[in-house]
Amino acid sequence: MVATILVGMLCAHLLCFSAMFLLISQRLQGNKMGMHYFATGNLLLGLAYVLQLAEGGPAWSAMSVVNHTLALASPIAYWLGAMRFFGQEVPLWRPVVVFSLAYAGAQVLVQWSMGAVARYAMLAAMSSTMFFVMAWTVVYGVRTFARDLRWEMFFFALLITGIGVLNAIKFVRLATGGLDMLRMDHTFQMVFYIYMSSLATLLPPAIIWLVLRRLTDELRGMAARDPLTGLLNRRGLAQALEAHFNTRDAAPAYLLLLDVDHFKRINDSHGHQAGDAVLCQVAEVLRRAVRRGDLTGRVGGEEFAAVCLDTDRAGAMQVAERLRAGMESRSMEIPGARAPLRCTATIGISAPFTGTASLDDAMRQADAALYRGKDAGRNRIEASARQAGVPAPDGGP
Template structure:
């Protein structure tokens, strides 16, 4: 009686969260993050348990065959939902139909050849193998594609491990005691459905939490990035610097980068060409800086790169690489754009060691940038004054000489 009540509660949980998942998926325009597949998983598993409540004593019947097929379909739907949540485009409908029909045929053949115990044992063994695969994929994901959700993924792996163990125990009980092991009055069935109710209480809200976290992360990312170039904006740069400067003895240099004659490009060719140039400059910047450097679009045609841990020679190398890469690679194809040449002027600040010093470094690099503009553009200019007293025109030569072997 208690086990039957638990199965009834389980049906209510699953079908209620089916509705919730469907409502959430309807609100997620475009990228549904697997919520539609999770809804299908809950629906098929809920229907399987409804059939179990209506089923006659364990044995071969059409309800039992459909019940087992729906159970496997639910596992497939959950796997597809997980893949879609992590951005893998995975089909659902035809695989579900294939599993439902194929496993139904296999059940009839197995029951006819070896009896109902073999058929029920096959379901327990298949479920256990599926759960082992899920746990393995979750553990792999915690180290690779799901590192940002490591705690949640490990919790899921632990909970799924529990149901895997219960299915292995069910398999052993079926092989040793036959269908009597599935009696709803038995202690094992009670433990099994208590655990399943616990999963139904924990996992669906956890999935909703993961979706909400992804949405808030996406909003935070949108707030921290320039929509045109997808580089950090000023706010994103400040937040990233705050994290970087938490490491001991962190020092950095700021490169301020301004596209030369950008207003002329907009006026002569149109704003859509100007946007294409800005995107080309952003792509060139990503390829020219070092792995741990930060790249930002401050606004308009002005960009910034933070060279973490760079000395004078390293900052000069990065700045020159940025200048030459943009000069060589940022161009538009077609006769209309013949002669369109994009160059930048770069101003380099002195070393600074905390996020509060960014404004000072920005002012120094900005002054150097405008000196570079006045000196003819398409050049790299150092900030003044400098610690060693060198003039701006002397410093690049001295640094370059110091960088030579």
């Protein structure tokens, strides 16, 4: 009686959270983060336990075949949902249907050739294997695609490993004790259903927490980035610099400000759409010119910034020259234009600074140097007045 109540509660949890996941997926426009896949997984597993209650015990019937098939198809749906959560575009129904048909055929073959015990043992063995592989994938993800979710992934791996262990024990007990150990009042079955009911209570809120965290991270990222170019905005630069200076014994940083020469002429002659295309290509030049670990941002209309971290004055000047030369040699493809545009840029470099509090001062220094470069003829690099005696690099105007 107690086991029947536990399975009934498990069914209710699974089906209710399936509906909740589906409702959440409908509210997530665009990237649904796999929530509709998780809804399908819960639905399949919930229906499998409904059929188990309807069966009343081990039996050979079409209902039993469907029950076992749904029970194993649900981890496939969960696995695919996790892949969608981490950005992999994978289909849902084709893998689930192909697997379900193959496993239904395998059940018929095993029942006919080896008997009922072998068919139930096959379910336990397949379940155990699937969940162990899933747990290994989660642990692997901590070092690769889920580095930002370290503790959450370890939590999921622990719970999934528990399912694998229980199914492995069930396989051994079936092989040694037969179908008798599957009785609803058997102690092992009671432990199994208690654990599964606990998972049905813990895992869905944990999945919702992951979705909320991912949405929060995306909103934070959107607030820190320029929507046109994808570069950091001024706020994003300040946050990234704060993280840099707070987490290491950092060397002084140098701020480079780049302004596209005669950008107003481009807008006036070709329109704002062409101007936006130029800005996106300037952002690409900027990304290619800086070193790994440097920061890049757009801080004004046609004004861009690069922060050279852990370098010296010569290193910052080399980055500036790569950037100036990259702009000078770049052919800007503009929609509707008969020929590519050629643009140049003037770059101002600040004195070295060692903290986020000095960022505004570095901005003023680089801005002053930038406008000296504009007055001196454009398409050149100008260092801050505090960097006395620093000439422009060879090749610069």
